Structures are given as structure tokens and as C-alpha cells.
Amino acid sequence: MVLRRLASTAATSASKFSLAPTIKQLLERPPTADHVTTVSGWIKSIRKQKNVSFAVITDGSSAKGLQAVLLKGKDDEFLRKLTNGAAVRLTGQLVTSPGSGQSHELLVDQHGEVAILGECDSEAYPIQKKDLTPEYLREHVHLRARTAQIAAMVRVRDSLSRQIDKWFASQGFCYANTPIITGNDAEGAGEAFRLAQVDTQHPAAAPTGAPLPPSEFFSRPAFLTVSHQLHLEALATAISRVYTLSPCFRAERSLTGRHLAEFWMLEAEWAFPQNGVHGVCDLTEALLKDVVGGIIGSEDIDVLWKDGDDSRRQILLDAFSHKTPWTKMSYTDAIRELEVAGTSSQFEFTPTWGHSLQSEHEKWLAEKLVCGPVFVTDYPAPLKPFYMRANDDSHTVACFDLLVPHVGELVGGSVREERADVLEKKMGNLAGSEWYLDLRKYGGAPHAGFGMGFERLVSWISGVENIRECTPMPRWAGRMLL
Amino acid sequence: MVLRRLASTAATSASKFSLAPTIKQLLERPPTADHVTTVSGWIKSIRKQKNVSFAVITDGSSAKGLQAVLLKGKDDEFLRKLTNGAAVRLTGQLVTSPGSGQSHELLVDQHGEVAILGECDSEAYPIQKKDLTPEYLREHVHLRARTAQIAAMVRVRDSLSRQIDKWFASQGFCYANTPIITGNDAEGAGEAFRLAQVDTQHPAAAPTGAPLPPSEFFSRPAFLTVSHQLHLEALATAISRVYTLSPCFRAERSLTGRHLAEFWMLEAEWAFPQNGVHGVCDLTEALLKDVVGGIIGSEDIDVLWKDGDDSRRQILLDAFSHKTPWTKMSYTDAIRELEVAGTSSQFEFTPTWGHSLQSEHEKWLAEKLVCGPVFVTDYPAPLKPFYMRANDDSHTVACFDLLVPHVGELVGGSVREERADVLEKKMGNLAGSEWYLDLRKYGGAPHAGFGMGFERLVSWISGVENIRECTPMPRWAGRMLL
Numbered sequence A, B: 001m002v003l004r005r006l007a008s009t010a011a012t013s014a015s016k017f018s019l020a021p022t023i024k025q026l027l028e029r030p031p032t033a034d035h036v037t038t039v040s041g042w043i044k045s046i047r048k049q050k051n052v053s054f055a056v057i058t059d060g061s062s063a064k065g066l067q068a069v070l071l072k073g074k075d076d077e078f079l080r081k082l083t084n085g086a087a088v089r090l091t092g093q094l095v096t097s098p099g100s101g102q103s104h105e106l107l108v109d110q111h112g113e114v115a116i117l118g119e120c121d122s123e124a125y126p127i128q129k130k131d132l133t134p135e136y137l138r139e140h141v142h143l144r145a146r147t148a149q150i151a152a153m154v155r156v157r158d159s160l161s162r163q164i165d166k167w168f169a170s171q172g173f174c175y176a177n178t179p180i181i182t183g184n185d186a187e188g189a190g191e192a193f194r195l196a197q198v199d200t201q202h203p204a205a206a207p208t209g210a211p212l213p214p215s216e217f218f219s220r221p222a223f224l225t226v227s228h229q230l231h232l233e234a235l236a237t238a239i240s241r242v243y244t245l246s247p248c249f250r251a252e253r254s255l256t257g258r259h260l261a262e263f264w265m266l267e268a269e270w271a272f273p274q275n276g277v278h279g280v281c282d283l284t285e286a287l288l289k290d291v292v293g294g295i296i297g298s299e300d301i302d303v304l305w306k307d308g309d310d311s312r313r314q315i316l317l318d319a320f321s322h323k324t325p326w327t328k329m330s331y332t333d334a335i336r337e338l339e340v341a342g343t344s345s346q347f348e349f350t351p352t353w354g355h356s357l358q359s360e361h362e363k364w365l366a367e368k369l370v371c372g373p374v375f376v377t378d379y380p381a382p383l384k385p386f387y388m389r390a391n392d393d394s395h396t397v398a399c400f401d402l403l404v405p406h407v408g409e410l411v412g413g414s415v416r417e418e419r420a421d422v423l424e425k426k427m428g429n430l431a432g433s434e435w436y437l438d439l440r441k442y443g444g445a446p447h448a449g450f451g452m453g454f455e456r457l458v459s460w461i462s463g464v465e466n467i468r469e470c471t472p473m474p475r476w477a478g479r480m481l482l
Helices: A002-013 A023-028 A076-080 A134-139 A148-170 A229-236 A276-293 A299-305 A310-321 A331-342 A359-370 A420-427 A434-441 A454-462 B002-013 B023-028 B076-080 B134-139 B148-170 B229-236 B276-293 B299-305 B310-321 B331-342 B359-370 B420-427 B434-441 B454-462
Strands: A036-048 A052-058 A066-071 A087-096 A104-108 A113-118 A241-249 A262-271 A327-330 A374-377 A399-404 A408-415 A447-453 B036-048 B052-058 B066-071 B087-096 B104-108 B113-118 B241-249 B262-271 B327-330 B374-377 B399-404 B408-415 B447-453
Touching: A023 A036, A023 A066, A036 A066, A052 A087, A066 A087, A148 A241, A148 A276, A148 A299, A148 A454, A148 B148, A229 A241, A229 A262, A229 A434, A229 A447, A241 B241, A262 A454, A276 A310, A276 A374, A276 A399, A276 A408, A276 A447, A276 A454, A299 A454, A327 A331, A327 A359, A331 A359, A331 A374, A359 A374, A359 A399, A359 A408, A408 A454, A420 A434, A447 A454, B023 B036, B023 B066, B036 B066, B052 B087, B066 B087, B148 B241, B148 B276, B148 B299, B148 B454, B229 B241, B229 B262, B229 B434, B229 B447, B262 B454, B276 B310, B276 B374, B276 B399, B276 B408, B276 B447, B276 B454, B299 B454, B327 B331, B327 B359, B331 B359, B331 B374, B359 B374, B359 B399, B359 B408, B408 B454, B420 B434, B447 B454
Parallel strands: A066 A104, A327 A374, B066 B104, B327 B374
Antiparallel strands: A036 A052, A036 A087, A052 A066, A087 A104, A087 A113, A241 A262, A262 A447, A374 A399, A399 A408, A408 A447, B036 B052, B036 B087, B052 B066, B087 B104, B087 B113, B241 B262, B262 B447, B374 B399, B399 B408, B408 B447
16 A cells, blocks of 8 residues: 555656657566557567568667567568668557567557658668678778677766765765866867858848958867866866766877777866875775776677677676775886886887886786786886875885776876976976966865766777777767768 | 664765765764864854954855864964964864854864964955955955855855766666867858967977978867757767766957856757657756755855846746746747737847847746746747757747746757758858768657757856856956956
8 A cells, every 4th residue: 555655646746748658668578468568669680480480679779689579460561661760650569478598579460559750761771781800891980880899888877977976966066067178278289179260241241341361269269178177276276076977089100909089078077085096096996996897797798799709708807806906006116017017028119217108008007917907106206297296205106007907097086286386397497387276376275076977988898999989979080971 | 783783884884984074074973072072164254352252154065164163271472373265274162152144163272273274464465355356356266265245156166067967867868979170160150260270390309301281180170069969969879878078179359247258058968858849958957956946045145145036036036936837938939928028119129030039038938938948949940050950830940948037048958850861951051060860860869859058058157147157267258268
């Protein structure tokens, strides 16, 4: 009785509007057996027999499709249109499936209905059932989410971002939107895209004499942001814990599978951090363990690892199943380990204190030495940007890179330099950045933050090595379809 | 006993890492009286008396700060540094407050501690306690989140986006990221920002003869997207319900309080819609009622409406408190109503069938005729983009604009034209858009969608009229700070 009352209250307070359940929702809460059920989706595969056809229908809501059993009741002409890729609406009964591999199936008998909502010419259809290469699918990027792998990747991104939002809310963080268009060419070296100048006259305006030369829309040069950190820092002096998951851009010419010209970054900044850079590592580790832990065993991740390397997957699972904390190691200790390993000259570049870790060094640390994620902390100051907090040793800064097997650098973070005088010396003559100093001058509090490449996170947990397959519609040098 | 067991289970299963509670979290779950509590934040105001000082501390987590009672125990020199804007860490006991206006206060007696983490020169501090104009705060955009109003707006954005995510998940939608950089200059007329060409040689590369002319980074002209709709449509042919909350850009020269050059849009596309354009309106209304209904009575909204117009607020509350559906009206009926009203010549522009509704017409419909939100549906085809579905009357399309009082157009949506042949005719010679036709050719299903300006939504529910105050760091023609 109590339960019944609760249920009816819930029904009243909920919105009356509701779309028809997706296949995922249907299978999670199957209706009673005599309930007439309508399912809309696309035919993923179909097998036609004399008196019955078996079709797998997907609506993209889950890795599993729904098997529909279509009893003969249509003419051949109609059946011919039931092809892979066709959009259909089926009405029948959801019944317990006698077959293995699925809990339920949709039985469409003579009382049921099959409507074709959109035909698909199976000869011309670019998404054939046979294995399609990643390169081919990149050429058909507008259709590639119709493959199981790309669809699973899109859903994994959805799951990740929801888990991330949940985690940050639990820790009192506020989600904030910082600008994409900025006056900062933050990390310099021409890696920021710049906006073209605009015609001073609006094209709709009637011509009033000679055209004026193009000018800056914002009255000064404008770039696409390479990072949201500086803007988040400004917000974190007011709302002490902020984060964003937002697009970033780099005009990098790199054509490797680890770089995109447009990518998403998870960035967080918070005031009043504890335990220096180790506290920042701890927060990052807790975030990743909570966020990824809930997803790593999902059907979608299984789809993505299907053709992947089992030993790599085991290393990943170990990182999330072990209760022990991830390894932390100072840059100085890392160099020492690399030097020892380097005596058997397995490296192309000699590891040397004061020089950047090369990709091969990072791989060795994560894949050979630690065999799991490793935080490398306290890099030499000249290797890192000006905003990282100087350590007392005056040589290193309170920063870390999180290196993970087969991906490399996944996260970079640091305590930020909150001392206005120290920062001003490091910045030198950065005209236009007075605002960044202001943040320290007026109640500047100790604070810290990190940035994580979202596509690299997807790559790591899914085993999909090329990050062009970790975002729905990738952009890189020379390539921008749609 | 049962409760105790539940509590200990929860503690075990939760992540071990946790930041110190924010002021909001502390006040929601106050510790027991004898617990030593540490609070970090900024002084919002301070009143110094002979033996005691009263400071309000904020960490940006909620509209309410925490009052701290500091019993004398420090010298005058130290007390002088406790100024508005200074960053502090206070340790004391959270006790029930004897004063009104707060449930708890932090008592810092001789056993407690006051640490100044960042001083703030109260003379020079740009954020004085006196009322600061919006224009002044825009000039100090890096500091303006320290005001109660801007901080409340940032938190309202956070609340809105969380409620939006929750609602779409409940309806089986998948959150997806579509590109910012695109080859489409979608709505034409030069309103899309274009990326500048890049130097063909990387600046880091050594000069190897004469410099090459600049070229397109992506091998073709690249723009910042004005809408995510077309890309979402591609995804919705695979994952049948998708949405995004993402930046959009328009190089508009408008200097009104209703336009930004960079803004966020909530856009959704779904396959297999029901009830034509009315079904799209119903979904939009359900979304808004569920999302806004949970926020409209919050402390943060109260802060934002503080100096607002009470009658406007009542109109807003009515829209969300009444159980009746919002008004739907065809464009043709709207024109009829406007014609009647226009006979007393209250309009500058004569309302005429076939012409766009002017801003004054939209205002009259929402503010005078309906006195609430109104869906205007089925506009003449030539007034709307090519992708909207043609109605059977062959003159109008299955679309709507949602007009709301004092904001104007908040949402625009439609059923999309899913018939390849009809669409192809309407598109004419749109080379490079073959992919968009492909979506219809291969299992093209009926689908629908809408776009909602996120800053306009914030403006509507908060009574903040100028949308430059509805985003943390606004950009408009001629203006881009930071």
C-alpha cells in the first residue's frame, strides 16, 4: 500500500510529456506481455526465411539491438525493401526470447505492423556490413555513427561527461563556460588559430563609396583558445571551484593519431588546495577512478575493445581495480630511472635532467617501469609555462604530467603561482596580461588546476588508438569534412 | 542501528578522496557542535567592534555567505589586513546562530585561527561594495564574478545545464559534441567568422628559401559554426536522439543587449517524432517546465531578480506555475491578431502575411496578447531555411518560434524535411552539401529538432535584461577582453 502511494505521487509530479521509450529503455523496463509495443529504428541486419524474417533493429540507444521476428504477412515487393539501413516502425509484442543472446524480442504477427519510414538502397549504401576501414569511414564521416564502433564511442563520451559532471558536483565544483574567442595567443609559437579580418561594411549595407579595408571584428587580433585555464583562474578567485568541458583548438600540423586541430578539454581550477602538487594528483586520480570505474565494464566499452589487445586491456583494468594509489614519481627520479635503463641504450634520445621527456621516455615509464598510470611531478621550471608555482628549491615547479600506457600524457596540472611578485618576474613584459596579475593582487589565494584531453581519455579507456575515432567528426591539418 | 549501518556503508563505498566541504555543503550538512571546522574564502564584508569582529565569508558556492564571529585575539596590524576582498582561512566552531538571517555562524575564539592567504588593498580594489554599474563591471570582467549578481548568474548556468542534462537523459537522449570549425557558412550573409589563413611554413622551421604564400589550414575555407543542427542531424540518423549544449558564433554587428558574437546554444535533434510540429512544441515546453521549474525559486534567482520588475517576474512565475499548456498559434492566426491590433496603429511596421514578424510584433504577441510564452507555428516557407519540412498546403513549413515576454524569440524549431526529392529541389545548387542529402537517401527517417539560446534562457528566468550579464565573459562587436 505504501509503495503504491509512493508510485502514484511520483507519476503526478513527473512531467506528463514523454517520448516513446527507446530500445534501451524498453529492455530495461519491459512492458507486460500483452502490451502492444512500437519500436522505431533502423535495420542493422535481416535474415529472410520462407515464413518468417529475423531483423535486428537499432535506434542507437544501446550497443545491443532488438531482434524482431516478422511473421510472413507481406508481399515479396514489400519484403525486398526491408534492407540493412532502412528506417522502420514495428508494432508487435515484446516477448521473452527463446533464443540466447537477448532477453526479449519483438514478435510481429498478423496483428502487428511493419512500416517503412525510409528506404535504403542496399547496393549503393556506403555502410555495408562488411568490415570497413577507419580511413574509409573518415571519408564517410556523416554516416559513420551508423557503425557499432562509432556509435559506442559517442555513447561512451556521453557516459563520461555525465560521470564527470556528477563527480564535480559532489565535490562542490561549479560548471562554467569560458570564452572560445580570446585575445591570448596563450602558448605562443603560432599554434593558435586566428580569426580572419572582416569587411568593414556589412554585405547587406548599400555601397556608400569606396570599400573600406578589412578590420578586426573585435578591434584587436582574435584567436581560438588553446586552453581555458587562465579564464577559469579568473572565475576561481570568486567561485572557488570551477571546471569546464569545452572545445580547444591548436593549429598543429601533426598528423599522428594523438593530435586533433579541434578537441575537447576537461579543465578544473580550485582555490585553497591542500598538500601541494600531490593533492592535485590525488584529486585527479579520485576523479578518474570514480568516473572511469563506472564505465569500464559497460557494453559500449566491450564493443570498442572487441578487436583490441587483451594484455593492454588487462593493464587498464588493473589501474582501476587495484585499491593501491597510482605511482607518483618526481621528474628527477624519473630521469634517474631512465638513465639506468638508457645504459642498455634502448632510447633514441639520451634522457638528461633539464630536457623534456621524449615520447619514448614517457612510454617506457608508463608501460615498462610502472606498467600503469604514473604521475611525474616537479619538472624543471624552464620546461613548463610561467604560471606554475615555483618550488622552494628554485629549480623546479609544483606540477605533474599523468602518463598512461599507450596514450602518453593524459593530464597536465600544477599548483598555480599565486604570489604576484614572483609571477610578475616570470611573466616579463606581457602587455595585455595585467588582468592576470590583478587576480593575485586582490585577495589572490593559493589555487591549483589541471587539463585533461577528453579524446585521449576516450582513447585510453576504449583501446581505440587513433583519436580521430574518439570524436564524432574529427578535424586535423588538411581535413575538415562537413 | 539500521541508520548507523547504512551510514557506514555509504562512507566505505564512496571515494576516499574528498576536498574540504564548501560553505554550501557545510550549511547543508552542519557538523556536530564540538567539531572543529575550517572555512576558506574571501571576506565579503567586515564590521569591526572593540572586542569582536563580524565578517561575512564567501567561497562562491552559494548566494549566502557564512558569518564568522572573530573574538579579539589579534593585534591591530593584523586586523587592518582583514578587508573586503582578502582571502582567508578560518578555523573555529560552527554553531547555531543567535542572529536572524542565518542558521549557523562560525565562532572563532582564542582556540581558533585566522590566516590571511591573500591580502587585498581596499583602497585600490576595483570591486568596492558600493553599487557598480554593468558597464564598469564589463570593463573589469576578470573580477566581476566577485559580485553577488555575476556569481549567482554563473551558478544559475550550472544549475540549468545540470537540469537540462538530467531531462534529456530521462528521455533517452545522448549528449554529443559536434564541430565548431566547419566548412558550412550555414546561414550565409557573411555572418560566420572565418579562420585566417596560416603561414605555410611553421614558424619554428628554419627558413628554406622564399616564404610560401599563406594557405588554408584545412585545405578549404573554414568558419566558426553558427549552429550545430546539420551535424546533429547526421548523428540523429544513427543515434536517434541527440543534443548538445555548445558554443556558436555570429559576426553580427548588432550592439543590442540581445546579441553576442559568441554564445551557447542548446540544440536537439531526434528521429521518429510524433504529432508534427505540435509534438516538437510539446517536447520543448516539457523540457523548459521541468528544467526551469526546479530553479526558478532558488536563492540565486532571487539575487538576480532583486532589483527587477515585480510584474515581469509574476508573468514568468505564472508561465511555470499554471498547469495549462502554453499557447500555440499559427503564424497566419498571429498575423490576423496583429492586423486587428494594428488598426489602432500601434505598430511602426504594418503586419502583413508573408513578411517576417518584427520585434514589436513578437513583443505584442507575448506581452500583450498572451501575456506569457507563445508558440507561433507554420510560418510561410520563404521566411524560413530550406531544411524545414514543407506542409501540405505548400505555402508554409512545419516550424515554430517560441516567443517569451521581454526576451522575444527564445527557441526556434521544426520538423525537418526528410524527403530527399523535396529537399533537393529546395537546396538548389548547394555543392558540398551532398552529405546532407545522403542522410535522406539512406534510411532517412522523419526527424525534428530545435535550438535555444542559452543566454536568452538565463535572461528570461533571471530578469537580467542584457545578455552581456548572462555569460561570464561576453564578446560582441568591438569588444573582447581577456
